[in-house]
Amino acid sequence: LAQIIRRQGFSVRGSDANPDNKISGILNSSGIDVFPGHQAVRIDKKDTVIYSTAVSKSNPEYIDAEINGCRIIHRSCALKDALGGKKLIAVTGTHGKTTTTYVVSTVLKNAGFDFGMILGGISKNADNNFFPGEIGYVAELDESDRSFQLFDPEIKIITSLSRDHLEFYGNDFLNLKQEFICFLQKKGVNIISGDDDNLLKAARESSADCITFGIDRDADYKGEIVEKGLCFSKIRVFRKGNYLADYKLPLLGYKNALNSLAVFAVFDVLGYKISKLAEYFNGLLGVERRYDFKHKSDSISFIEDYAHHPEEISEVINTVKDYLGPKRVIVAFQPHRYSRTKHLWSDFKWCFQKADIVLIADIYSAFEDVIYDISSKKLVGDMGSEKISYVPIPDLADRILSIACHGDVILLLGAGDINSISNDIKKGLEHVG
Numbered sequence: 001l002a003q004i005i006r007r008q009g010f011s012v013r014g015s016d017a018n019p020d021n022k023i024s025g026i027l028n029s030s031g032i033d034v035f036p037g038h039q040a041v042r043i044d045k046k047d048t049v050i051y052s053t054a055v056s057k058s059n060p061e062y063i064d065a066e067i068n069g070c071r072i073i074h075r076s077c078a079l080k081d082a083l084g085g086k087k088l089i090a091v092t093g094t095h096g097k098t099t100t101t102y103v104v105s106t107v108l109k110n111a112g113f114d115f116g117m118i119l120g121g122i123s124k125n126a127d128n129n130f131f132p133g134e135i136g137y138v139a140e141l142d143e144s145d146r147s148f149q150l151f152d153p154e155i156k157i158i159t160s161l162s163r164d165h166l167e168f169y170g171n172d173f174l175n176l177k178q179e180f181i182c183f184l185q186k187k188g189v190n191i192i193s194g195d196d197d198n199l200l201k202a203a204r205e206s207s208a209d210c211i212t213f214g215i216d217r218d219a220d221y222k223g224e225i226v227e228k229g230l231c232f233s234k235i236r237v238f239r240k241g242n243y244l245a246d247y248k249l250p251l252l253g254y255k256n257a258l259n260s261l262a263v264f265a266v267f268d269v270l271g272y273k274i275s276k277l278a279e280y281f282n283g284l285l286g287v288e289r290r291y292d293f294k295h296k297s298d299s300i301s302f303i304e305d306y307a308h309h310p311e312e313i314s315e316v317i318n319t320v321k322d323y324l325g326p327k328r329v330i331v332a333f334q335p336h337r338y339s340r341t342k343h344l345w346s347d348f349k350w351c352f353q354k355a356d357i358v359l360i361a362d363i364y365s366a367f368e369d370v371i372y373d374i375s376s377k378k379l380v381g382d383m384g385s386e387k388i389s390y391v392p393i394p395d396l397a398d399r400i401l402s403i404a405c406h407g408d409v410i411l412l413l414g415a416g417d418i419n420s421i422s423n424d425i426k427k428g429l430e431h432v433g
Helices: 002-007 021-029 060-067 075-083 097-110 173-185 197-206 254-260 262-270 277-281 310-324 338-343 376-383 393-403 418-429
Strands: 013-016 033-036 048-051 071-074 087-092 115-123 128-131 136-140 155-158 189-193 210-214 221-229 232-239 242-249 292-296 301-305 328-333 357-360 388-390 408-413
Touching (some): 002 021, 048 075, 071 075, 097 115, 097 254, 097 277, 155 262, 173 197, 189 197, 210 262, 221 310, 232 254, 232 262, 242 277, 254 310, 301 418, 310 328, 357 376
Parallel strands (some): 087 136, 115 136, 155 189, 210 221, 357 388
Antiparallel strands (some): 115 128, 221 232, 232 242, 292 301
């Protein structure tokens, strides 16, 4: 968002409680200053102040903006304004939207079509979470705070619907589901996963027309995984039962293979020829912290992933066992938010079943207050498994390196700051092989 606004000729600066060095570098190179921490003295009366859902109204910069009479708008409203009426291909869903946004936008770019990308992660191809587009944008929209309802996309891709972010929906999944039903009923073409039961039910209840893609079930765009490799899937795709193409997706995992099928639907809806579409998947490097190989050797592999919901965690573990065939899977996990840990407590108890060793660190609070009697120690105790233990983050890298053996795959999972120990693990593994 900062980069889009800067490209439109505005002066942009911003702050973050804990700035990421890479993201700060990207913004600095665009002439955008990034300040660590939040301080009231940075606000000027002429400023427009943009805030995210993670920023409370007790934030000193938010308070100073109010005192100074600044225009204050939520980031989603600012994004809608910044898009300026350009075509919008929106990608949303409780899981899978970041990589799907990346794949759709990068394939369109590879094919020579001038759509930009607005991503919730860093594309390894662009070394950025953004690139501009003249025709329009492929943008990841957030369902967690209802802000996706602000937009009216020409094309809507929905990857999944599951019990998450319920703290914004009265702790009731039916409220979340109703928001998706309303989103489906908006103008625009709906492209949805036909493998997701909750999404299919929402689609039926919405009475909206939907184009489906799927692997496990019949769908308008039906895929078959014909080969699996270390970092790829070979996929055969059919449109309404008729063969379209074989293509190689150079990304790991069943869900990535599934969601890549949405590209074929997008090209058809836009009226683009798909005769050469298979070759436009070549060269995809992936997204940081999504099946992100930090170390790979004949001896041991180390993967970092953003998975923080039980369904995502289970999917990553199953994918690694299926695609890589390790002797053991060692999982280090940092729960994300007290509310999610509380609401999905029983789900967290089963999602690690296929892992061999599980190390759970303290909960990353994000912007939430601590919830009494919700902790990683209690979660581990409630699991009651010898293979699962509590390890504080400062001790986590050493613990992993002390138990890692030939044939292992190490998974570092979570949406918080657990990635801060990634380099320590990577350096230690260089001595293992």
